[in-house]
Amino acid sequence: MATSPILRLDKVSKSYGETFAIRDVSLNVDRGELVCLLGPSGCGKTTLLRIIAGLETLDSGTISFRGEDLHGIAPHSRGFGFMFQDLALFPHMDVFGNVGFGLRMQGMSSDRVRMRVDEMLELVDLGDYRNRKVHELSGGERQRVALARSLAPAPKLLMLDEPLASLDRVLRESLQVQVRSILKEIGVTAIYVTHDKDEAFALADTIVFVNSGQVVQSGPPEALFRAPATEMVARSLGLRNIIEGTVVRACDSVEIASSAGTLSIVGSLPGGISVGDGVLVIINERGLSVAPVHHEWAEMGIKLSGVVNEQKFRGGESEIHMTVGRSELVSIVPTVNVQTGVMPGDEVSVLVPPEAVTLLPPAQA
Numbered sequence: 001m002a003t004s005p006i007l008r009l010d011k012v013s014k015s016y017g018e019t020f021a022i023r024d025v026s027l028n029v030d031r032g033e034l035v036c037l038l039g040p041s042g043c044g045k046t047t048l049l050r051i052i053a054g055l056e057t058l059d060s061g062t063i064s065f066r067g068e069d070l071h072g073i074a075p076h077s078r079g080f081g082f083m084f085q086d087l088a089l090f091p092h093m094d095v096f097g098n099v100g101f102g103l104r105m106q107g108m109s110s111d112r113v114r115m116r117v118d119e120m121l122e123l124v125d126l127g128d129y130r131n132r133k134v135h136e137l138s139g140g141e142r143q144r145v146a147l148a149r150s151l152a153p154a155p156k157l158l159m160l161d162e163p164l165a166s167l168d169r170v171l172r173e174s175l176q177v178q179v180r181s182i183l184k185e186i187g188v189t190a191i192y193v194t195h196d197k198d199e200a201f202a203l204a205d206t207i208v209f210v211n212s213g214q215v216v217q218s219g220p221p222e223a224l225f226r227a228p229a230t231e232m233v234a235r236s237l238g239l240r241n242i243i244e245g246t247v248v249r250a251c252d253s254v255e256i257a258s259s260a261g262t263l264s265i266v267g268s269l270p271g272g273i274s275v276g277d278g279v280l281v282i283i284n285e286r287g288l289s290v291a292p293v294h295h296e297w298a299e300m301g302i303k304l305s306g307v308v309n310e311q312k313f314r315g316g317e318s319e320i321h322m323t324v325g326r327s328e329l330v331s332i333v334p335t336v337n338v339q340t341g342v343m344p345g346d347e348v349s350v351l352v353p354p355e356a357v358t359l360l361p362p363a364q365a
Contacts, residue, residue, distance in 0.1 A: 012061035081155030272361035287356025301353035
């Protein structure tokens with residue numbers, strides 16, 4: 001039996017003067033779900049987070065938690081946790097003092113504070129750091145102390161506003177895995193703001209793509225990547241093979257005349273698209289296969305001809321940049337794949353399986 005969302009936003013709007021920061025946002029979050037708000041800087045992600053926390057008032061719409069309307073409920077009475085980008089650790093306190101601060105504010109006894117702080121420090125793998133000063137910690141250690149402090153009061157909902165943004169990429173990627181593991185172990189419902197698609201992919205159960213104060217698309221990371229709703233979402237998710245085309249056939253199969261050549265898709269035409277319509281065609285970079293021009297493909301798909309312009313080594317993967325028809329396409333393939341032993345200037349055969357192709361309707365294109 002389906003359960004009701006623990007957090008529900010219904011047509012929430014917020015403006016500053018004549019400028020909308022948030023416009024008609026509706027969103028459901030399930031218990032224990034980790035939701036990432038993804039979008040460019042200034043799109044309204046943090047404003048939406050602050051509205052949920054009660055730090056900003058909404059102009060219209062409703063927000064309810066566990067079925068209770070949050071209108072008029074003060075931020076400190078909501079029982080939500082908030083982890084800020086700047087962490088806001090107290091420099092004059094040690095790790096124990098920082099993690100236990102919220103517990104002491106709740107009036108918890110010293111013995112219970114000590115037990116809870118020790119439990120949280122073990123959770124974030126900092127059990128031996130309770131007496132360290134903040135200035136003695138590395139960037140990653142500070143992040144984990146801030147997370148432990150946010151989790152210590154057992155928040156009903158945890159909100160995180162780009163908490164890893166200041167870290168270098170290697171440390172950030174390591175902490176993403178740890179943060180997701182910790183939040184899932186605790187079972188807390190969380191909303192995480194980021195403008196980094198890779199971070200959203202690593203963390204989220206559900207990604208909510210926000211732009212200009214509106215929700216453009218939401219769903220599991222895999223679903224958004226396979227079928228972005230708009231060109232903006234596609235490009236923001238790092239998809240680069242976006243070309244123009246026209247639907248020329250939709251009987252027993254769907255064919256699209258594109259600037260790269262004739263393509264096909266799986267199944268029937270998406271809603272809102274008819275034969276003769278101009279469309280945007282998205283080709284998944286990891287769905288393309290590339291081989292020397294005379295290679296015999298065992299796999300099914302459309303075979304196109306191209307010329308390699310550049311090959312970029314990316315560790316375990318390689319990017320092959322090609323001219324295919326009138327289009328510039330990129331294929332990302334495992335570096336060890338012997339079929340990709342091609343050089344700039346080589347003619348190549350390009351396999352485009354139907355499942356790698358997505359169409360955007362004219363209105364969205």
